[in-house]
Amino acid sequence: MAGRRICAGYYRQYDGKVVYVVSLATDADIGEETVIWTTYPFADVPKYFTSSKKSFCAFVEIDGERRAKYKRLTNMKISAAAIERLEDEGFRGPVRKRQRRQLEEEYDSREYQQSLSYLAYAKDLCENYNFDRSKYRLCIKEKGFAAITRSDFAKLKEDLQFLDNALKTVLSEYRTYFRERFVDGLSIRKYAEAHGLNRGSVDYLQKKFFTALAQLLKERDEAEGKCRLSQPVKN
Incomplete structure (x- = not known):
């Protein structure tokens, strides 16, 4: 090999x-x-x-x-x-x-609720938001599970709804930042230029946002008595 x-x-x-x-x-x-x-x-x-x-x-x-x-x-x-x-x-x-790749091919390796920490979970939700939203809409349009299992679709829907609701309520102060960075696709550098900020300031803003979202994800799991993180492999 x-x-x-x-x-x-x-x-x-x-x-x-x-x-x-x-x-x-x-x-x-x-x-x-x-x-x-x-x-x-x-x-x-x-x-x-x-x-x-x-x-x-x-x-x-x-x-x-x-x-x-x-x-x-x-x-x-x-x-x-x-x-x-x-x-x-x-x-x-x-x-x-x-x-151009077909959507079905691109969906193969996406895993849900398998992060190793809540901070990684928060980053995963944001960085894959457009991808996940497109997949969700395709499933709704096709009225079926397009290149996704029933259980993964339930996780996908749950994650999207949780993030959308959080941005409308507890995390509303980050809504504009989230849209420009993870929906419109601005890089940290371009976001900084658009808002007259230096990169360090945007890095700090992103860290605050990810940390706040991670805390909400953790609190949700604690309230429901459920862990949505990856479980370690037993040797």
């Missing part, structure tokens, strides 16, 4: 965590390829890691089952904000082929 092609993009570890592969590099002394990656959701202060390609492409055994150490999430999209962050750090953003 060392000959496996590794491309920039999202990969899921065998334990359920998601990482983003930024690029590959070659060791100048021994000629061995190295994978450069970072954790997802992206941290406020970027931190990058390296793994040998041999290690990255290896397999692990969990409960007697052989699994790939990293499995590529081919249809999980990187946001414009994330691309901007990579470019600011000196990395090239992903090179995309100019071809």
Whole structure:
């Protein structure tokens, strides 16, 4: 498997965590390829890691089952904000082929209520809002479950309704920010320019918003006695 092609993009570890592969590099002394990656959701202060390609492409055994150490999430999209962050750090953003994909193909790898923390849950809801809303509307239009299971559709609907209601009530002060950033698709840089702010101010605003939304998600689970986070894999 060392000959496996590794491309920039999202990969899921065998334990359920998601990482983003930024690029590959070659060791100048021994000629061995190295994978450069970072954790997802992206941290406020970027931190990058390296793994040998041999290690990255290896397999692990969990409960007697052989699994790939990293499995590529081919249809999980990187946001414009994330691309901007990579470019600011000196990395090239992903090179995309100019071809139209069917919605059904793009929906395959989207998972719901599987984040590792409430902060990650909040970021996931916002960054996938347009994508999830389009999927929801398609299901309603088709009067069926288009490329989604019944249980995932229930989670999708629940998440959209919760976020929309929160923005109309408790989080109403962030409604304009949310619309411009996650509906209209402005990057942090473009939002800052549009409002005469510096990037640090917008980063702080986003952190406050994500933190407030994460707290609401946690309070909802506590009130209902239910956990909507990913459960750890038992070795």
